[in-house]
Amino acid sequence: MKMKSFNRKFFFFTSIGLLVLGTNRADAQKANVQKKPNIVFILADDLGHHAISINGLKYAKTPNIDAIGQGGVNFTQHYVSAPMCCASRAGILTGRYQQRFGSENHLLYPAGSAYNYDKDKQAGLNLLMLEKTDDLTAADVTYTQGIPKTETNIAELLKRNGYATAIIGKWHQGYYAGYRPxxxxxxxxxxxxxxxxxxxxDSVKPGYTSFRDSLGQLHNYGGEGGKYQWRRDSLVTGIYKNGQLTDESDYTTYAIAREAVNFIDQNKDRPFFLYVPFGAIHTPLQALQKNWDKSDNIKNPQIRYVIAMLLSLDEAVGQITKKIKDDGLEDNTIIVFSGDNGATYNRFSLQFKNGKPVMGGPTTYDDQYENLNLPLKGGKMTHYEGGIRTPLLIKWPAKIKTGITYNSPISALDLYSTFAAAAGAPLPKEHQYDGVNLVDYVNGNKKGQPHPILYWRNGFVKTIRKGDYKLMINELDKTLYLYNLSNDPYEQHDLAPSLPAKVQELRKDFQDWEKGLVPPRWKSGGVNPVIVDGKVVSYQI
Structure with missing residues (x-):
């Protein structure tokens, strides 16, 4: 009897001990999982370096956006890998120069899927990006546009490492099966x-206002009426929820914030990656009346619309950051704010010369014709600083001190490596990655320049920055410019004639880099000329 009693007691206490041990181990594992930081990546559209008040915007204040940089680090020389949306985002999402896997050109739109448009007036800007066939087949390149399946994008990497993942907003990396988010x-x-x-x-809705051309059409890239009839039910412009077309009645910028807040609420007990690529400040120019009214000091109506849209963007960012703080997630959440490329010229200038839109620099605009890239030269689609330099603000209270300004050149390709390192996710071994972990440099764990050399290529337009020198080659226009950005940040003084050895050095470096690239996986959308500081410049879409 005593032996049976002893056995029962031994079994009982052993079971209790194992249960406690198991519970403690489970709690430890849970705590370990929770040490992984949440990652919230907010990406604005067509928003250059100077388009937020922390970087000098004079038209309005962006306090919620600024607070991210004030609470962490503001990178003053942040470069995207392309001056246009699609290619830039391909680089950001993969951490690799997009030319390494053929995503060099802008996505081609399936015929008629983006807009209803007048085929007799296809000369308008950007209509070259529409496929010229109305009979797409399964073999058509449009079906396989996007980040190739051989690449591991940042969401795929983080999901494999225990993260809940979401995208709220603009995808722009493929329309068809296998390429959708x-x-x-x-x-x-x-x-x-x-x-x-x-x-x-709604064409007329109380509390809203839209910029329209002389024929009443929604404004898009400076075009006149008849070229664009915007749609909300198409494959390209419709709102899709997990692959299904859905209705949306809220102002889109606020709807994005709503969806982001809901995702945080549903996933706050586990690590999450939330990618929030807003549509603002891209066209069409549609604003809330309340924010339009706040901008009555701005003479240029296009800039006034964009500033009104920017105010809504800042409010939406504030809703997301407030949710993170209210839920007690702020200390261990990485919050990133950036832009995919510089501001578009034709949205921010009413100047045309010989039928070509005028893009400028610090000396070529008066008050009426200023743009949001100033004082940087150029804008979207060009390799001038106004096209490829955008804001980058990162806040991570657990790891990054407040109020840091980081002045060395860095790349949007760094975000992939930074997120992966923070999540403890090893980089896939099958590829060469072009970014660095920015936290190491910000905190001083690594010294020197993160990127001694940076590269850009859009077809016949090729650019390299090495140290302070920047070489720009346009093979179609047969032009070549060399700038020293340390004493000429606005690219006003061409040094190529006086420094032929430096030109040759940078040209050789660029040619060596090109050896590791592949041809574009789909054709270019065409060539558009603009006037930059009085000179015609061609760029490739």
């Missing part, structure tokens, strides 16, 4: 597949 690593997706979408659909 809910099929490329995102547990939840809400947004549009193409380059832009409506902010609201």
């Amino acid at each position: 809910h099929e490329r690593g995102f547990d939840y997706s809400w947004g549009w597949y193409g380059g832009s979408s409506l902010y609201y659909t």
Whole structure:
């Protein structure tokens, strides 16, 4: 009897001990999982370096956006890998120069899917990006546009490492099966597949206002009426929730914030990656009346619309950051704010010369014709600083001190490596990655320049920055310019004639880099000329 009693007691206490041990181990594992930081990546559209008040915007204040940099680090020389949306985002999402896997050109739109447009007036800007066939087949390149499946995008990497993942907003990396966000690593997706979408659909709606041309059409890239009829039910511009077309009645910028807040609420007990690529400040120019009214000091109506849209963007960013703080997630959440490329010239200038839109520099605009890239030269689609330099603000209270300004050149390709390192996710071994972990440099764990050399290529337009020198080659225009950005940040003084050895050195470095690239996987959308500081410049879409 005593032996039986002893056995029962031994079994009982052993079971209790194992249960406690198991519980403690489970709690420890849970705590270990929770040490992984949440990652919230907010990406604005067509927003250059100077388009937020922390970087000198004079038209308005952006306190919620600025607070991210004030609470962490502001990178003053942040470069994207392309001066246009699609290619830039391909680089950001993969951490690799997009020319390494053929995503060099802008996505081609399936015929008629982005807009209803007048085929007799296809000479307008950007219509070259529309496929010229109305009979797409399964073999058409449009079906396989996007980040190739051989690449591991950041959502796929983080999902494999225990993260809940979501994209709320603009995708622009493929329209068809296998290339849509809910099929490329995102547990939840809400947004549009193409380059832009409506902010609201009603032609006349109380509390809203839109910039229209002389024929009453929604304004897009400086075009006149008849060229664009925006749609909300198309493959490219419609709002899709996990692959299904859905209705949306809210102002799109606020709807994105709503969806982001809901995702945080549903996933706050586990590590999450939330990618929030807003549509603002891309066209169409549609604003809330309340924010339009706040901008009555701005003479240029296009800039006034964009500033009104920017105010809504700042409010939406504030809703997301407030949710993170209210839920007690702030200390261990990485919050990133950036832009995909510089501001577009034709949205911010009413100047035309010989039928070509005029893009400028610090000396070529008066008050009426200023743009949001100033004082940087050029803008979207060009390799001038106004096209490839954008804001980058990072806040991570657990790891990064407040109020840091980082002045060395860095790349948007660094975000992939930074996120992976923070999550404890090893980089895939099958590829060469072009970024660095920025936290190491910000905190002083690594010294020196993160990127002694940076490269850009859009077809016949080729650029390299090595140290302070920047070489720009346009093979179509047969032009070549060399600038020293340390004493000429606005690219006003061409040094190529006086420094032929430096030109040859940088040209050789660029040619060596090109040896590791592949041809574009789909054709270019065409060539557009603009006037920059009085000179005609061609660029490739």
